[in-house]
Amino acid sequence: MPTLLLVDGSSYLYRAFHAMPDLRTTRSEPTGALHGVLNMLRRLESDYQAADVAYKACVFDAKGRTFRDDWYPQYKANRPPMPDDMACQIEPLHAAIAALGWPLLSVDGVEADDVIGTLAQQAAAQGVAVVVSTGDKDLAQLVGPHVKLVNTMSNEVLDEAGVLAKFGVPAERIVDYLALVGDSVDNVPGVDKVGAKTAVKWLGQYGSLDGVIAAAADIGGVVGQNLRRSLDFLPLARRLVTVRCDLDLPLALTDLGPRPVDRERLAELFARYEMRSWLREVQEGPDGGAAAGRALPPALTPPAQPDLLADDAHRAGYETILDEAAFERWLEKISASPLTALDTETTSLDPLAARIVGVSPAVAASPAASLPPAHHHPRGPAQSPCPAARSTRSSTSTPGRTSPRPPACSGRPRHDAAGFRRRRLEEFRQDHDDRTPRRRAFRPRLDDCHGQACPPRRRRRPRGDRQLSPPPGRCTRSGAGHGPPLGADARTARRAGAVAGRHPRAPLALRSR
Numbered sequence: 001m002p003t004l005l006l007v008d009g010s011s012y013l014y015r016a017f018h019a020m021p022d023l024r025t026t027r028s029e030p031t032g033a034l035h036g037v038l039n040m041l042r043r044l045e046s047d048y049q050a051a052d053v054a055y056k057a058c059v060f061d062a063k064g065r066t067f068r069d070d071w072y073p074q075y076k077a078n079r080p081p082m083p084d085d086m087a088c089q090i091e092p093l094h095a096a097i098a099a100l101g102w103p104l105l106s107v108d109g110v111e112a113d114d115v116i117g118t119l120a121q122q123a124a125a126q127g128v129a130v131v132v133s134t135g136d137k138d139l140a141q142l143v144g145p146h147v148k149l150v151n152t153m154s155n156e157v158l159d160e161a162g163v164l165a166k167f168g169v170p171a172e173r174i175v176d177y178l179a180l181v182g183d184s185v186d187n188v189p190g191v192d193k194v195g196a197k198t199a200v201k202w203l204g205q206y207g208s209l210d211g212v213i214a215a216a217a218d219i220g221g222v223v224g225q226n227l228r229r230s231l232d233f234l235p236l237a238r239r240l241v242t243v244r245c246d247l248d249l250p251l252a253l254t255d256l257g258p259r260p261v262d263r264e265r266l267a268e269l270f271a272r273y274e275m276r277s278w279l280r281e282v283q284e285g286p287d288g289g290a291a292a293g294r295a296l297p298p299a300l301t302p303p304a305q306p307d308l309l310a311d312d313a314h315r316a317g318y319e320t321i322l323d324e325a326a327f328e329r330w331l332e333k334i335s336a337s338p339l340t341a342l343d344t345e346t347t348s349l350d351p352l353a354a355r356i357v358g359v360s361p362a363v364a365a366s367p368a369a370s371l372p373p374a375h376h377h378p379r380g381p382a383q384s385p386c387p388a389a390r391s392t393r394s395s396t397s398t399p400g401r402t403s404p405r406p407p408a409c410s411g412r413p414r415h416d417a418a419g420f421r422r423r424r425l426e427e428f429r430q431d432h433d434d435r436t437p438r439r440r441a442f443r444p445r446l447d448d449c450h451g452q453a454c455p456p457r458r459r460r461r462p463r464g465d466r467q468l469s470p471p472p473g474r475c476t477r478s479g480a481g482h483g484p485p486l487g488a489d490a491r492t493a494r495r496a497g498a499v500a501g502r503h504p505r506a507p508l509a510l511r512s513r
Helices: 009-019 032-047 067-071 090-099 112-125 137-142 160-167 171-181 196-206 209-214 221-229 234-241 263-272 276-284 313-317 324-336 385-392 413-432 493-500 502-512
Strands: 003-008 053-059 129-133 147-151 156-158 318-320 340-346 356-362 368-370 408-410
Touching: 003 009, 003 032, 003 112, 009 032, 009 053, 009 090, 009 112, 032 090, 053 112, 067 234, 090 263, 112 129, 112 137, 137 147, 137 160, 137 171, 156 160, 160 171, 171 196, 171 209, 171 234, 196 209, 209 234, 263 276, 340 413
Parallel strands: 003 053, 003 129, 129 147, 318 368, 340 408
Antiparallel strands: 147 156, 340 356, 356 368
């Protein structure tokens, strides 16, 4: 039996936009809805690849008013305007769907549900199996012997038995059911205080909405009073939630045959919106080889991204600054370099709580250096440049006061800038604030860190979290005992220098290209 696939594109668009993360291109263009809708279309085609899909179409709501707005001015009045990030994805989404070979439908003055209902009824009358992919419960009224609904996000399939099991009423009573309970999404009010259980009970007892209206005088209680107050609106509510299946569409079912895939257009869109994995699929073709005899234009092929850290040759240029001479030598390199890349080693990924324990500058892809001013490790070497760095920061290390500040780049600019601001604030307070602190100063613990003070604990345990205390005389910061894992400040200075050069050189090399 031939099959017609109908996709509620408007439902797909809204669900994908709100379900997907805020994906963006390098030009900050939103692409979350674009990814989500195309993924659901690919999933639907994959699920029905074995079926005889003779016809298919993706239907979207048209702009402007519909006949339901003329019937009821408050129809969908509770909906907020479409977000700008969603609206700007509609045009490329329509282009991508058309390039995938899907006929695209949008009829002025009516909703996508009415177009889907009309096509489904025409196809069912001709003995064609109809699969409607949507998340809209209103379309459950279309389910019949030849029509079923599928939900690609929840894997739900609703046939006649499925509708009865989910709603408690058969598909031919869905309109009456929705008129009683209302539709908050479309701002169609139902009977006050009447929910799904009461609606199912009344429809089972009185047979239909007309039967419920005829027996309204016999229904007691508060819900009976509410029903009698809603009698004038119920006929209009039933018209509003009914999907029209008698539209005069500008095309016939035979016009919805699958169309050839426009691979060049797809490649252009995937390259434009940085969908690299799909771009590779289009370039390789359906069989994993060349793209079906069509060579893609060279401009559509993104440039190869070299692996900046492909080998370990760059490690030979890493240096750990542990003395005054190395410190002065790197200051001269930074001052003479047209661009310096910086990376920070901090105690946390939270910019508001992070403390800088190391700074890694690089003036080229190699060499790079690590300045560890605040590492705490019993087996670490002496870190002599720290006092020198503080004593010279007002002159040598802050060239902005005497000369133009050298330009710098960073892979994490916000995080690093927050760390430097916090560091400068703490140093300013240490140098200039001689007032008595309002809080008790932290008293360092002296366990077995070779006479050195262990750093304070920055993380507070959650309430109810049981954690064994370390045995007396053992320092949790040196790796022994049962304390939290070692942080960046507990590495040895030499070990930090061995890995720190990897971070600043990547943005520097990317910037140079």
